[in-house]
Amino acid sequence: PIEDVAYERKETPKLRHISRSELKRMMETPLPDPMMELARRTFIFSSLTGLAYADTRALHPRHIGTTSEGRRYIRIRRAKTDVEAFIPLHPIAGQILDLYNTTDDDRPVFPLPVRDVLWYEVHGMGVALGMKENLSYHMARHSFGTLTLTAGIPIESIARMMGHTNIDSTQVYAQVTDRKISSDMDRLMERRKPAAGKEAAG
Structure with missing residues (x-):
C-alpha cells in the first residue's frame, strides 16, 4: 500500500558563499603579495559579476561593452x-577591470594562472583575512547568486546574468536565502525569549 512508501525528501544542495560583511572586509584589505592580491581582486570581481573561474579567465576586452546610456556591461558565453x-x-x-587589460583583444583581461595555483592563492587569502570557511574561488559565484x-533583484534577471540554462538552477539560491532568513528569525526569537521572561516577571 502507498502508506508504506517512505517519502524521499530531496535535499537542497549546499552552496558555500561568503556574507556581505566578509566581502566588504575583503574589499577593504589589500594584500602585499602580488599573486594573492590578484586572487583577491578577481574573487571580488566574480562576487560582483557571477563569473566562474573559466569565464573570468576567458574574459577579453571584446566581451566588455557600453550601453547608449553609458552603462558598462559584460556579454560572454559561459x-x-x-x-x-x-x-x-x-x-x-x-x-x-580598469586595473587590467581592457584594450588589447589578443590578450585576456586578467593574467590568471592555472586553476590549481589560483585555488591555492584564494585559500591563502582566506586564511590571511581570518575567514572561518575554507575559501574557494567558486564561492565567489555562489556569493553573487x-x-x-x-x-531583491528578480530571479529572472539573476538567471540571465549568471547564464543559467533554466530558472531551476537559479532557484537553488532562493532556497539558500530562504533558509538563511528562517535561521536569522530563529536567532531573533531566541534573543527575545529572555527579554519576554523579564517583562512577564515585571
Missing part, C-alpha cells in the same frame, strides 16, 4: 553551458 550571460557592471567591478537575491 564555458560550462554555452549560454550567454549579460551582466551590467557594478562600479567596483568596473574599477577592478545569494547577495543579488537578498538585494
Whole structure:
C-alpha cells in the first residue's frame, strides 16, 4: 500500500558563499603579495559579476561593452553551458577591470594562472583575512547568486546574468536565502525569549 512508501525528501544542495560583511572586509584589505592580491581582486570581481573561474579567465576586452546610456556591461558565453550571460557592471567591478587589460583583444583581461595555483592563492587569502570557511574561488559565484537575491533583484534577471540554462538552477539560491532568513528569525526569537521572561516577571 502507498502508506508504506517512505517519502524521499530531496535535499537542497549546499552552496558555500561568503556574507556581505566578509566581502566588504575583503574589499577593504589589500594584500602585499602580488599573486594573492590578484586572487583577491578577481574573487571580488566574480562576487560582483557571477563569473566562474573559466569565464573570468576567458574574459577579453571584446566581451566588455557600453550601453547608449553609458552603462558598462559584460556579454560572454559561459564555458560550462554555452549560454550567454549579460551582466551590467557594478562600479567596483568596473574599477577592478580598469586595473587590467581592457584594450588589447589578443590578450585576456586578467593574467590568471592555472586553476590549481589560483585555488591555492584564494585559500591563502582566506586564511590571511581570518575567514572561518575554507575559501574557494567558486564561492565567489555562489556569493553573487545569494547577495543579488537578498538585494531583491528578480530571479529572472539573476538567471540571465549568471547564464543559467533554466530558472531551476537559479532557484537553488532562493532556497539558500530562504533558509538563511528562517535561521536569522530563529536567532531573533531566541534573543527575545529572555527579554519576554523579564517583562512577564515585571
